[in-house]
Amino acid sequence: MNAQAPALQDPRLNRPEPLTPPLGDGGFFQRDRSIHPPAHAPGYKSSVLRSPRQSLLSLENSVSEITGPVFGHNDLGPLDNDLIRNYAKDGDPVGERIIVHGRVLDETGRGVPNTLVEFWQANAGGRYRHKKDTYLAPIDPNFGGCGRALTDDTGYYYFRTVKPGPYPWRNFVNSWRPAHIHFSVFGSGFAQRLITQMYFEGDPLIPVCPILTTIPDKDALDRLVAPLDLNASTPFDSLAYRFDIVLRGQRSTYFENRTAGN
Amino acid sequence: MPQPLNYLKETASQTAGPYVHIGLIPAMAGFDIFEKNFSNVLVTPNTQGERITLEGKVLDGTGSPLRDVLLEIWQANASGRYNHPTDRSAGALDGDFRGWGRAGSDFDSGLVTFDTIKPGAIIDKAGRKCAPHVNVWIVARGINIGLNTRLYFSDEAANAADPVLNLVEPAVRRKTLIATRGERAGKVVYSFTINLQGADETVFFDV
Numbered sequence: 315m316n317a318q319a320p321a322l323q324d325p326r327l328n329r330p331e332p333l334t335p336p337l338g339d340g341g342f343f344q345r346d347r348s349i350h351p352p353a354h355a356p357g358y359k360s361s362v363l364r365s366p367r368q369s370l371l372s373l374e375n376s377v378s379e380i381t382g383p384v385f386g387h388n389d390l391g392p393l394d395n396d397l398i399r400n401y402a403k404d405g406d407p408v409g410e411r412i413i414v415h416g417r418v419l420d421e422t423g424r425g426v427p428n429t430l431v432e433f434w435q436a437n438a439g440g441r442y443r444h445k446k447d448t449y450l451a452p453i454d455p456n457f458g459g460c461g462r463a464l465t466d467d468t469g470y471y472y473f474r475t476v477k478p479g480p481y482p483w484r485n486f487v488n489s490w491r492p493a494h495i496h497f498s499v500f501g502s503g504f505a506q507r508l509i510t511q512m513y514f515e516g517d518p519l520i521p522v523c524p525i526l527t528t529i530p531d532k533d534a535l536d537r538l539v540a541p542l543d544l545n546a547s548t549p550f551d552s553l554a555y556r557f558d559i560v561l562r563g564q565r566s567t568y569f570e571n572r573t574a575g576n
Numbered sequence: 577m578p579q580p581l582n583y584l585k586e587t588a589s590q591t592a593g594p595y596v597h598i599g600l601i602p603a604m605a606g607f608d609i610f611e612k613n614f615s616n617v618l619v620t621p622n623t624q625g626e627r628i629t630l631e632g633k634v635l636d637g638t639g640s641p642l643r644d645v646l647l648e649i650w651q652a653n654a655s656g657r658y659n660h661p662t663d664r665s666a667g668a669l670d671g672d673f674r675g676w677g678r679a680g681s682d683f684d685s686g687l688v689t690f691d692t693i694k695p696g697a698i699i700d701k702a703g704r705k706c707a708p709h710v711n712v713w714i715v716a717r718g719i720n721i722g723l724n725t726r727l728y729f730s731d732e733a734a735n736a737a738d739p740v741l742n743l744v745e746p747a748v749r750r751k752t753l754i755a756t757r758g759e760r761a762g763k764v765v766y767s768f769t770i771n772l773q774g775a776d777e778t779v780f781f782d783v
Contacts, residue, residue: 333582333583339701340662343583345586345782346585346586347782349585349586349588350586350588350589350720350721351588351589351590351720351721352720353719353720353721353723355720358591358718358720360591360717360718361591361718361719361720362637362718363636363637363638363718363772363773364636364637364642364716364717364718364719364772364773365718365719365720365772365773366723366772366773366777366778366780367773367774367777368749368777368779368780370780370781370782371743371744371779371780371781371782372781372782373740373743373781373782373783375783376698376700376701376706376740377658377662377663377665377698377700377701378650378652378658378698378706378709378711378726379711379783380662381650381658381660381662381663382650382660382676383650383659383660383674383675383676384659384660384661384674388612389612389614390610390612391610391611391612394610400609400610401607401609419584420584421583421584421585421586422583422584423582423583423584432599432600433599434595434596434598434599434600442595442598442605443598443605443606443607444594444595444597444598444605444606445605445606446594446595446644446683447595458598458602458607458609459598459599460598460599460602460609461599462599462610496590496592496593496596496599498592498599498600502662503660503662504650504711504713504783505724505783507648507713507722508586508587508589508722509589509590509591509592509596509715509722510587510588510589510590511590525590525591526590528590528720529588529590531588533585534585534587534588535588537585537587537588538587538588538590559587560584560585560586560587561586561587562586563583563584
């Protein structure tokens with residue numbers, strides 16, 4: 315399995331400018347369900363009772379879906395994107411110090427500015443700070459495991475953390491999750507809402523994970539794997555991984571359409 | 577060969593997992609980390625509109641409540657306007673109403689609640705009046721991609737002409753989108769049940 319190559323993800327490198335979406339009604343591009351995991355994926359056992367059996371009813375986007383919540387810097391605290399410091403009690407957390415950074419783009423290659431990105435993860439030993447996690451690996455007293463950031467004007471975000479460890483879970487008798495960081499992204503409209511997981515280049519648990527292999531499209535799976543980014547690392551401090559996130563594109567906006575036609 | 581059509585592909589969804597609370601509702605995971613937290617309370621004392629509580633459960637294919645589910649809602653204000661720059665409709669903005677909230681289900685009962693206001697009716701792009709509704713997004717362990725649905729209100733005559741409800745066939749499934757109005761201790765409570773799978777399966781949308 316190949317990790318995503320940054321040169322193929324970054325439109326600044328392989329495309330002179332973003333595609334211009336055609337004028338339209340402000341709706342989002344139709345979601346390509348063939349690249350997403352199906353609701354019913356029996357290898358991931360929890361999905362069996364939690365997946366609808368009826369078809370989804372397709373809905374043309376109205377103002378209810380094109381709009382979504384707006385967040386600002388006053389929603390965040392100054393350390394929210396620094397998981398090394400935001401729960402530190404008497405020192406730094408234990409583990410591989412890393413920077414995770416990238417851009418939130420839409421399908422036309424445009425950056426999605428000022429959007430909220432939230433992330434959470436286990437500690438270096440694979441233990442979550444959650445009252446329902448009973449794995450025997452210990453809690454790290456200096457690590458909470460969550461953070462959040464607003465993208466800048468170009469859609470760029472970054473945060474600092476320690477690399478999470480793999481952990482066992484009750485699916486098959488001997489199932490282990492690859493190291494991963496959960497991501498929650500908003501975009502500009504509620505129909506772009508997305509939760510996903512970022513994995514790390516070269517992790518041999520990736521091809522055998524029952525959750526990751528719910529994804530039917532190999533390229534879509536590879537796009538969840540963040541490559542090591544030595545150029546963004548800080549010598550004698552932190553390695554870095556690059557993770558770009560693509561949200562649905564939009565057929566211009568409601569507002570532009572009105573000024574042109576109404 | 578034609579020119580390549582270089583749209584990027586959407587990032588694939590993955591389940592939020594059982595510990596979604598760590599990132600999105602850390603207090604439910606059992607710790608305090610952020611100075612400011614998002615919640616299931618959408619109203620401030622100055623918010624305009626009728627105060628309501630939305631209260632319900634999400635059930636799996638055996639009828640058992642999900643006790644690790646997370647819901648987000650997105651709705652218009654009492655004047656039928658969304659707090660977002662691309663909603664240019666006539667209703668007045670309410671600076672004390674963002675219109676969004678999130679809630680985790682209770683770890684024992686599975687109950688999910690929101691304190692909000694009843695939204696006003698929306699006018700869609702074709703000029704049709706849409707009955708008041710709340711947009712709902714559901715994620716959990718075992719849900720591979722977030723599920724979208726809507727909640728309508730049992731006391732709204734406008735439901736009969738709502739363009740989205742009228743798309744639902746067979747018509748008997750429309751009732752799965754209606755929350756039932758009741759009162760408790762002088763407060764208005766709308767009760768809902770979301771069935772992920774089975775006989776009374778809730779209508780989910782590809783939006």
